[in-house]
């Protein structure tokens with residue numbers, strides 16, 4: 473069996489490393505060498521939850537097992553009148569490591585284990601078909617690039633036509649870790665969110681400040697400005713935004729030290745949440761399968777995309793191993809529908825969080841602010857999307873979840 477994989481993000485690399493481990497021949501196509509990944513700007517600020525860390529252990533990746541990269545606590549704040557705060561502890565810590573460091577190291581590890589990546593940018597559908605002809609199956613894990621147009625948008629699963637948030641963020645010195653140390657998310661109703669997790673990057677332990685702006689709201693003053701040549705202005709504007717809109721974050725900022733770690737450590741953009749059809753028939757009649765962001769893009773609000781990409785990679789590796797027939801359209805359709813069962817709760821939960829909050833969200837956050845048992849159970853579900861979605865999908869489900877957490881019953 474020969475599998476072609478396009479893309480060396482977490483989805484492509486976890487799949488490649490898993491197949492390598494299972495003794496299945498795979499060729500990894502990538503447009504970026506490890507040094508190019510390391511020297512570029514950040515494309516995200518990823519926190520990996522315990523399930524992903526367990527898959528890393530299964531792959532024998534020990535570099536990030538150290539507790540030095542752990543984030544055990546999640547603090548949430550709703551700013552403004554009637555606001556609240558809560559914090560919950562993850563049963564097993566998450567890890568927040570700069571993906572430029574992480575992915576470059578994974579690609580090098582793949583090579584160290586005997587993999588030979590092909591350095592080539594696959595330009596279009598025609599070139600995909602050419603590659604597909606060389607393999608039993610081609611898996612597209614190329615993220616949000618041009619190749620995702622190969623997989624048409626699925627309107628029934630994609631309620632958004634435009635990005636519900638505009639993003640800008642960077643890595644900063646001069647922000648103290650929250651107490652207890654971990655991740656923080658500050659919600660400013662109607663305006664957006666500011667995330668400020670502690671993060672391990674090239675300069676050691678720093679803080680991400682990621683602004684998610686509701687379009688046309690006041691945060692777009694920073695998301696809409698091009699700061700590429702103005703790192704100092706960027707820090708100044710972020711500090712103003714925090715001072716004006718995010719009082720719960722302001723005490724962590726040391727004004728004299730607050731600065732972008734390096735001019736390159738900044739990102740700007742927007743994500744249109746979208747589910748695409750998970751497979752495509754190529755011009756030569758073969759079928760390609762999409763995983764990760766090439767298939768499903770989620771807003772980063774719930775910190776799920778990379779964790780989902782890793783889960784799908786493992787699920788697909790299992791499906792490839794178990795299958796005995798050809799990797800044809802039937803295989804692609806079936807595998808994709810099975811993976812949808814894993815992805816769907818992530819999509820539903822994230823789309824609900826990014827929209828107008830339903831009443832049960834207020835009930836849940838209020839209950840979590842008042843009772844540590846509810847807060848801990850709610851935060852634990854960040855690593856269990858199906859359980860999270862079940863607990864928030866209706867007011868009745870939320871009531872059952874809260875009652876269960878208060879009584880110490882297991883599950884939701």
Ligand SMILES: Cc1cc2nc3c(=O)[nH]c(=O)nc-3n(C[C@H](O)[C@H](O)[C@H](O)COP(=O)(O)OP(=O)(O)OC[C@H]3O[C@@H](n4cnc5c(N)ncnc54)[C@H](O)[C@@H]3O)c2cc1C
Pocket residue numbers: 478479480481482483484501502503504515516517518519520592593594595613614615616617618619639641682763764765766772774775776777778779780781
């Ligand atoms: C600001 C921000 C914060 C986030 N925070 C979190 C978080 O905390 N937790 C979480 O789980 N997720 C988070 N996400 C989402 C997460 O970053 C993505 O879901 C995840 O990284 C997608 O991984 P992937 O491997 O599918 O795609 P990508 O990471 O996009 O990788 C695609 C790869 O394909 C290569 N490629 C692209 N086109 C071609 C081509 N034509 N030919 C050859 N190679 C190609 C690219 O170079 C790249 O290596 C965040 C996203 C953003 C924007």
